[in-house]
Amino acid sequence: MSTKQEKEFLKNYNIHDYDVPLTSVDIVIFSIRNEQVNVLIFKRNDFPYKDNWAIPGGFINIKRDKNIEQTALRKLKEKTGYTAPYLEQLGATGNNKRDPRGWSVTVTYFALVNAEEVELDEDTLWCPLDNDGHITQSKLAFDHSELIKEAFQRLRSKAQYTTIALHVLPEKFTLSELQKCFEIILGGKLNKSGFRRRITKGNVVEEIKGESKQTTTRMAQLYRKSGNEELHFYMREIYAR
Amino acid sequence: MSTKQEKEFLKNYNIHDYDVPLTSVDIVIFSIRNEQVNVLIFKRNDFPYKDNWAIPGGFINIKRDKNIEQTALRKLKEKTGYTAPYLEQLGATGNNKRDPRGWSVTVTYFALVNAEEVELDEDTLWCPLDNDGHITQSKLAFDHSELIKEAFQRLRSKAQYTTIALHVLPEKFTLSELQKCFEIILGGKLNKSGFRRRITKGNVVEEIKGESKQTTTRMAQLYRKSGNEELHFYMREIYAR
């Protein structure tokens, strides 16, 4: 397939001969803390936007990373220690405005983690989002506030027809805790028995026989995730009011 | 905000000092012909994969393109003449294997067009897909077969809960023609009266008063798209068997 001419072409090909955009990976890391959706941000150490808050990310290391998902996982691991989180690509954003260094493309991922299992570095913090996915704290570097908002919209939308909220919980949890997570993400109340039917009917959680958790009132049955798939998809959206 | 130090940094910043990936945009253009989903492919004129079939695409022109969607629209217009098609970003694919020139990231878009309104250039053709989204003709350059398959899965999935199939039809169409398009995309038969209720209930199509179309049997009412949104989203998926 590969002709002599083609080999010649590839030998002479040098990307540095062309005007190319910057290409980076950013990652919106979600968790739930104090009954709010939170996002992990850190204070930048380098130009541009030095000393501003931003979401984790950076350039693809074309020596070390085999693919872009690996770049995202590497960044996530650096900031949270997580190696197997829920991770989904949100999409690419690219234009000539978003980075002062020039034309820039970023591939954004979002991850769900359990806040209890993350140890924060210095200059790293959880920042709560309001009901529209706006970050309530400081203004962020680049277009990161916009990326967070888009990721939040995707998260909320997916919570309506999948089991995505499972991924912010620890290994063991009660159904009320799970419902609470859905309600926080969806921004409204869910019907209890409808929710429990929906969750227990599919093969998405299983009782941990004999284990229950002390709450403020009566004991609650503990569950764990079951099924192998990352997400279970429902035929209908759930209704939060 | 912008300090002297930062200005200095930006002045000295040169992307050519770094090892960066190639970044391109590819576009999967769908239409329906002969009761099959088709994809537009063309014969490559340049290395690598010269003389192989591929989907349209290319590098971002950082002088002319303001953002990646513009790059995609530019490529689409070159091949089809369309300036306002249904266009959606599928996502980014990036790894060190897909392009012989080196580490490569591509942002894939997919578009829906009406085949009748496209004039094919030389070295350009419509190629039908089988029921799994596999291209039935030749092997394609790069990982383009894989990109097509992923785009087709997204298209089929969206046809289950949105009005996406509207975008492969001409301005005027009958409900039977619309149903046929959905069936082709979904790969199964739909229930007629259920389908008509679903379509006519939302504000997605409107009768063209007094206009009807001759079919092989009785006259059929003509409709046009209505509503301003690109897509209408339903709460439930439709069921094709």
Added chain:
DNA sequence: CTTTTATGGTGTACTAAATACCCTATTGTG
């Protein structure tokens, strides 16, 4: 030690929006 209260857990009536199946109308064709 009893009562209150908050939450855990479940059952039932109602409802929305599908599917499944049926019927009638219209027009070209043998």
Added chain:
DNA sequence: CACAATAGGGTATTTAGTACACCATAAAAG
């Protein structure tokens, strides 16, 4: 003129939600 084929639409059934009521249980209050 009967018949085939598609347009167009009606109704019963099913599915999976919402709304709401009810009992259980353990901590806290009196």
